[in-house]
Amino acid sequence: MGTILTVDHLDKSFGKRQVLHGVDFFVEEGHIVALVGPNGAGKSTIMKAILGLIPVNGGGVDIKGQPVSITSHQALRNVGALIEYPGIYPFMTGRQQLALFANQHGKAKNVETIIAAMGMGKYIDLPAKSYSLGMKQKLGIAQALVNDPKLVILDEPMNGLDPQAVKDLRDLLRNLAARGTSILISSHILSELEKLADDVLILNHGQIIKHSTMADLEQQGGVGYTIEVGNIDQAKAAMAMANHPFETVGNAIILTHAAAGDLNHALYALVQGGVAIVSITQQSDDLEGAFLDMVNADGGEA
């Protein structure tokens, strides 16, 4: 499998304010890539640049060897996208709108498949003005996917979706990726991206600060332990005496990024200090932990 999308040293300013600084990354065919970052980091701006919706100040975008820019949209024929709010015609039904978006190739079949996959059957023949926020969002996602695009760009697609719809979307995107579709997706629901994406791009202050596989990123943080104790002052003294790094929350000693042997070491120190141990809980550091660590290490949020 090759690379479908290359973003090469993209710079973007709004007026005097530079919001993207040399953004470089690529998306491989059949991969789901999560673009995460604090509010204002530049995620939507990158997606708009990829779709040739805004002019950029430097660098470029290439889809399968063809450049994309504000004046060059040829390469977007095989791209589906949902950016910000879905474009909905209020007086047309959802089905009519999907048929309008669908190209001639496999039109009716694709429309029916996507309606079923997104669970939209109950309301698809009602005018879209009667749709809830989540229903409109689903219609927007369906429009992005109805032509079997090779590359899909989704900006916050889970906005307004209920848990069943989030799961339906996850299954649908995973199936598409298994058939070779590439997906670039942004969301603040990191737990969902963790289940969905193969690769992660972390953006802060308009720069990619990490490009990694999801598996590598999750491992990087290691594990943490929460040790609930009978007497927290006694426990603090015992941990300090053993010279062991720790934090406290309420009646618990917290070990973050614990290496092999750290839990034993801490428990030994506590038992030696005569501290009653009430419970021990293990947390594996997840995408959220890795994300917050990296953004904080990069000087905090945008």
Ligand SMILES: Nc1ncnc2c1ncn2[C@@H]1O[C@H](COP(=O)(O)OP(=O)(O)OP(=O)(O)O)[C@@H](O)[C@H]1O
């Ligand atoms: N049309 C515009 N004019 C001026 N500034 C803009 C414009 N669009 C975006 N910006 C600024 O560019 C920066 C990046 O915005 P962008 O919408 O790309 O961030 P984001 O990462 O998608 O944020 P969020 O998570 O809140 O959606 C922000 O500081 C924003 O204020």
